[in-house]
Amino acid sequence: MNDQQLRRFSITLTQFLIGLLVLAGILIALGINQNQAALDAVEASEATVQVQLFAEMTVAAELTATLQYVTGPSAVEVYNRDEARRVLPGEVRVVPMETLLPPEPTATPLPTPDPAHNAEEWMMWWYLLTDREPPLRPSATPLPDS
Numbered sequence: 001m002n003d004q005q006l007r008r009f010s011i012t013l014t015q016f017l018i019g020l021l022v023l024a025g026i027l028i029a030l031g032i033n034q035n036q037a038a039l040d041a042v043e044a045s046e047a048t049v050q051v052q053l054f055a056e057m058t059v060a061a062e063l064t065a066t067l068q069y070v071t072g073p074s075a076v077e078v079y080n081r082d083e084a085r086r087v088l089p090g091e092v093r094v095v096p097m098e099t100l101l102p103p104e105p106t107a108t109p110l111p112t113p114d115p116a117h118n119a120e121e122w123m124m125w126w127y128l129l130t131d132r133e134p135p136l137r138p139s140a141t142p143l144p145d146s
Contacts, residue, residue: 011019069075080086087093126134 085093123134126132
């Protein structure tokens, strides 16, 4: 290569420093961008933890209130009156009694009418021989299907 070709491809110190500064600026910008993304993720998880913490603090407050009530005298009094059926000295417990009425007598069922009792003899023979209902006459009562 000759001298002119080398000059054409050679860079000056100023160009080298500017290129180095641009490269350093790009690397710094990428590092800041990564740090910002990590900070956003931490802030999102912090918000989730804050919601969970608030819920747990509410449960803890409810459990503390329940513990204070259960260990207090009012819960013992309510249990004694309602479940243990105890009374304070000087009180009289009134227990309502159910009045038992005598049971009502059971109605006697009506006897089931026998269709063969009202049937005429020829109707029974007809049914036995033909396995069909006999022809109807005004005075005759048909046998029911079995």
